[in-house]
Amino acid sequence: MLDIKFIRENKDLVNEGAKKKHIKFDATDLIKADDKRKELLTEIEKMRAEQNEVSFRLPQLKEAGQKAELIGQMKILKEKLQAEEEKLKEVMKEWQLLMLQVPNIPDISVPDGDTDEANKEVKTWGEIPKFDFTPKDHIEIMERLDLADFETGTKVSGFRGYFLKNEGAELEFAIMQLTVDLFREKHPEYSFMIVPSLVKRETLMGTGYLPQAEEEIYKTQDADYLSGTAEVPSMSYYADKTLKKEELPKKMLVFSPCFRREAGSYSKDTKGLMRVHEFYKLEQIILCEASHEVSVKHHEELLLNAEELIQSLKLPYHVVVNCGADLGLGQVKKYDIEIWVPSQNKYRETHSCSYFHDFQTRRLNIRYKDADGKMKFTHSLNNTAVAMPRILIQLLENNQLADGSVKIPEVLRKYMGGKEYIGK
């Protein structure tokens, strides 16, 4: 959500931003609705002022006749007031609906473009491995080495179901532990959090996932929902709270199971671990003071943290800046990290790093008192730390050997009992 005052004063900027994001939106309707809102509000408040004034005077009146007359007048006023309030309610409904559609303005450094083709590579790291054999895909590797069972996964869990087994499961534990250790040792300012995935509807409304993504989210028979990312509960943790300036920036490493229906992607990545209905993720979240420069600084930091992890695993990757059309409603700028997948001969996304200014926190009402004594909405940012099991794809494929075995990256060995290979 953006500030209505800002929208009024920067209508063209907002409209251009929407255009860059390829989102159909025109602030004109919203401003019209806001005019109506203000007009009604002024009228209503005038009536309320009169009501308050009379209700102060009324008990002081001695004469019964005077009293009765005044009460009669107030009855009429009350009816008028109620009618106007009813009108305002209608206007507010429209106003809120429109407010929720206003996209945040993308940063100037965001490239133009209408598909992910236009995403711009800003960095590459590591060497793309050359194999003197045809590299297998992760499904074949895992099935051969008994690291996963997709067939039984489908039988037990349904479409996109999977079991991780043996070193497949061990690898997942190891990577998570590696990530936790990395943050504990190198980034101790991050506090650890494990958050609920089962959340109330209001929580998803607050974070802006509902009503837009209704189809994408699992719902329980108690009308609760299964969150698709830790961002939802961890941001909601701070909803309606006023933080102290000294508490900022708040940095968190958050663990949660994630659930996604993948309703719109029936034909995409249907096999293996690429796109599954349930998985575990460690997510980095930052709340910081309301300054563009500070947001940008943290955005770069979040990216580097993730890169650090990938580099320690020695996986080749690149970073892209998402183009306008690839940005979500609230995002100002987004980097994706994509790690090389040999069997597909391309990079595939593993991390998504965005900042939002106060777009999320305005809706969630996360504030702090700034040095100037003013209440401000914090800025918010997030990036994946590591998402399981997707990264197993790149890990296994890039480290596969001709004999079908897999070499375990050095940093993970201590978490796997010193093992160097899987399947040797």
Place this chain on the structure above:
RNA sequence: GGAGGGGUGCUAGAGCGGUUGAAUAGGUCAGUCUUGAAAACUGAAAGGCUCGCAAGGGUCUCGGGAGUUCGAAUCUCCCCCCCUCCGCCA
């Protein structure tokens, strides 16, 4: 699941139809006193919306929503949350 009790400001806690944005106490901040501190004393202090160049004004907010009333923190209904007891499960 059953039976009760309760949700008030930073905190504790009054108020239970009419100058209550809200007593009182504690905490916080500023000042007086002091070499410094403590104590004591004095004073300050909520947020949203809105009008205004500003000073300042209006309005809303006592868990959330709806209602009764000329007027609601106070009465009624619904929802959420917390506590106690019983049951159930581990």
